[in-house]
Amino acid sequence: MNQPGAVRRPLIAGNWKMNKTIAQACELIRELRACTLPAGVDVVVAPPFTALQAVAAELRGSSIGLCAQTMHENDHGAYTGEIAPPMLREIGVRYVILGHSERRAYDGETDEAVGRKTRSALRHGMTPIVAVGETASEHEEGLTLEKVTMQVRAAFAGLGAREVASCVVAYEPIWAIGSGHFEEPESADAVIAHIRRAVDGLEDARLLYGGSMKAQNAAALMAQPNIDGGLIGGASLAAATFVPIVEAAYAHA
Numbered sequence: 001m002n003q004p005g006a007v008r009r010p011l012i013a014g015n016w017k018m019n020k021t022i023a024q025a026c027e028l029i030r031e032l033r034a035c036t037l038p039a040g041v042d043v044v045v046a047p048p049f050t051a052l053q054a055v056a057a058e059l060r061g062s063s064i065g066l067c068a069q070t071m072h073e074n075d076h077g078a079y080t081g082e083i084a085p086p087m088l089r090e091i092g093v094r095y096v097i098l099g100h101s102e103r104r105a106y107d108g109e110t111d112e113a114v115g116r117k118t119r120s121a122l123r124h125g126m127t128p129i130v131a132v133g134e135t136a137s138e139h140e141e142g143l144t145l146e147k148v149t150m151q152v153r154a155a156f157a158g159l160g161a162r163e164v165a166s167c168v169v170a171y172e173p174i175w176a177i178g179s180g181h182f183e184e185p186e187s188a189d190a191v192i193a194h195i196r197r198a199v200d201g202l203e204d205a206r207l208l209y210g211g212s213m214k215a216q217n218a219a220a221l222m223a224q225p226n227i228d229g230g231l232i233g234g235a236s237l238a239a240a241t242f243v244p245i246v247e248a249a250y251a252h253a
Ligand code: PEP
Pocket: 015, 172, 176, 177, 178, 179, 210, 211, 212, 213, 231, 232, 233, 234, 235
């Protein structure tokens, strides 16, 4: 977890979403392990639930961190189809993505639920990667700052500055996700700078950009003062497209 006041280490997280069988997931981990990843960057992968255990075994002895794509807020109970935090911890999961726009859109994940899950992840010793961002119409109407402020305040409600500083926020304009269009680095940095000031503790937290981040734009995004890394979707699905982003994070952070 982040140490408040410490230099913010770059973090590149690959969100594999609903992609990769167990065999394919293990193959990608073997490819990543065969590459020389710069030691100064934290690299994290988020495979689908079915592959988490096999990927954990494949990662043994590696510095690559294991991340879940979501989780339930409760420790156990009658929640068919859900996965509880202790189940993730048992297999070595250290990070969890919460409030991804696809979960908010397709699974009704509310700001309040993201807050409960964030507090639960921290209780279980996992680092939440809280995703926030505006839709295309909110962007056009100039509502971006209002939207992300509301989302981060709800996500971190009731937490002290030290706990907030140990979390990660990914600013992901929804219109940029999977679209091939990314936010201009300076504009993304301005939104992220605003997020940094929105909640006590976020000034020391790692804040990422997400939304069509690729090898071609990673250097310009990483060179921004407030951008500490990236949450990567499509480009995290192959070592050839993921590793250059990690290298850019190292070179330009
Ligand atoms: C994402 O879904 O978090 C994401 C950033 O996807 P992509 O990189 O494909 O835009």
